Amino acid sequence: MDGESLIYFDNAATTWPKPKEMIEAMVAFNDSIGANPGRSGHRLSIEAARVIYSTRELICELINAPDPLSIILTKNATEGINCCLMGLLKQGDHVITSSMEHNSVMRPLRFLETKGVTVSTVLCSPSGEIDLDDIRGAINKHTKMIAITHASNVTGTVMPIEEIARVAKEHGIFFFVDAAQTIGNREIDVIKVGIDILCFSGHKSLYGPQGTGGFYLRKGLEEFLSPLMMGGTGSASEFERQPDFLPDKYESGTPNGIGFAGLAASVRFVLGQGVDRIRAREKTLTKIFLDGLKGIEGVMLYGVDDPSRRTGTVSFNIRGVSPSDISSELDEKYRIMVRPGLHCAPSAHRTIGTFPQGTVRFSFGFFNTEEEILYGIKAIEEIAKTYYNRER
Amino acid sequence: MNKEERYSVALFVSVGHVIKAEKILKKAGIPHKVIPVPRSISSDCGVCVRFLTEDKDRVKAALSELVPINEFREL
Structure with a gap:
């Protein structure tokens, strides 16, 4: 490191x-399109619609979804999550979730509790792992949905979605x-796994711009899912009622065309790099980091040991x-950008025993290098030496 | 537009459906064009797919089960 470069x-x-x-x-x-997609018949409007359709197609390819029109584009994962939880769960329904969820799932569920939805939060292990028997045990005759994160944003622990999907299927639960x-760093096949709704962010592991996200909705589910927002769609304009077809039912107002481009x-x-290759690269970096941290006195690591069962996120x-x-020390002295605290997931921190102070989170991406990881380990080593020993 | 050639349009519920139909027809090699919905058909601001009337059955076959067509109109 030359002392000038930033490490993200x-x-x-x-x-x-x-x-x-x-x-x-x-x-x-x-420069050459710019128009509002689907709002007119001129060539630029059509071209904008083509660009947005290609975004849907590419996401389909990534998650093996059958129909580009079943990909609803939103401003972030949170919007999609809200749309699906608030739109599907009604008074009297029961939903099962995990204690590792982000507030993007927890807050809508807590709100729904005040509207007569019951929520079971399955407590995970201190490393963030879920027990399938606990999920089975939480199912009752009102259970409508199992809502779970694919991987914790705090510990990186990956949830066994294939097994959970089987439990959901056995009981006829969404x-x-x-x-x-x-999304983008682990293979996801919505058909093979049996996922009814998959919410994703565009600006994280898809490497897209901020202000992009979306969700996949299994065909037919639109019948049960009310829209969160209603408005102009450019379609069925003669009616004052919201259209009932995908994706327009859930896409009101001018979309983030430039963002989706x-x-x-x-x-x-x-897709060009390959999800497998991205995953392998992040796994290598994560393993080097985990191994490096294990040798530092005073460091407490969270999450599972096995780097193949976690993402490139380490707390x-x-x-x-x-x-x-x-x-702050990492930023000011080493020019390393990380995130401390609760990471919008207080329940996850309670689960791993780090509430309310939280953790330091290092999260790696495709563009990080081995050299950067080693520099990060060295920085933590120095900080631990200085402060941990001083505290003792 | 050649005077002897007769054209029809297929109407869809949304522009997303139009683009999907366009992609399928392109792949199937059926001549077509995405055009604004003619005023005589609808005052909506949408687009539709125009094709040679003689290709109607091919268009129907190519799109069947993939994109629901709202209606066909001869121009």
């Missing part, structure tokens, strides 16, 4: 840098997956030192 280890919040193709596609959209941390290029980049603490102090 906050990829679980948003990936950075982005592939250059992303910004090129956004500039091209701005299976909802929050893939904000995994960028997202399409980013998904192309991910840790240095005994007696606050996560925010470590984070």
Whole structure:
């Protein structure tokens, strides 16, 4: 490290840098398309619609969804999650979730509780793992949905979605997956796994621009899912009622055309690199980091040991030192960007025993290098030496 | 437009469906064009797919079960 370069280890919040193709596609959209998709019959409007359709197609390719029109585009994963939870769960329904969820799932569920929905939160192990028997045990005759994260944004622990999907299927329950941390870095096959709803972020592991996200909805589910927002869609304009078909039912108002143009290029980049290769690369980096941290006195690591059962997200603490102090020191002295605290997931921190102080979170992406990881380990080593020993 | 050639349009519920139909017809090699919905058909601001009337059955076959067609109109 030359002392000038910035080291970005906050990829679980948003990936950075982005592939250059992303910004090129956004500039091209701005310079030569720019129009409002589906709002007129002129060539630029049609071209904008083609760009957005290609974004849907590419996401379909990534998750093996059968129909591009079943990909609903939103401003982020949170919007999709809200749309699906608030739109599907009604008074008297029961939903099962995990204690590792992000607030994007927890807060809508807590709100729904005040509207007569009952919520069972399955307590995970201190490393963030879920027991399938606990899920089975929580099912009752009102259970409508199992809503679970594919991987924790705190510990990186990957949930066994294939097994959970089987449980959901056995009981005729909708299976909802929050893939904000995994789309693009782990294989997801919505058909093979049996996922009814998959919410994703565009700006994290898809390397797209901020302000993009979406969800996959299994065909036929639109019958049960009310829209969260209603408005102009450019379709069925003669009616004052919201259209009932996909994707328009859930896409009101002018979309983030330039953002989705960028997202399409980013998904192309991910497909070009290959999800397997991205995953392998992140696994290698994570393993080096985990191994490096294990040897440092005073460091407490969270999550599972096996790097193949986790994403490139690692939480840790240095005994007696606050996560925010470590984070500031990393930024100011080492030019390393990480995220301290609760990561919008208080329940996950309660589960792993780090509430309310939280953890320091390092999250790696495709553009990180081995050299950067080693520099990060060295920085933590120095901080631990200085502060941990001083605290003792 | 050649005077002897007769054209029809297929109407869809949304522009997303139109683009999907366009992709399928392109792949199937059936000549077509995405055009604004003619005013004589609807005052809506949407688009539709125009094709040679003689290709109607081919269009129907190519799109069947993939994109629901709202209606066909001869121009």
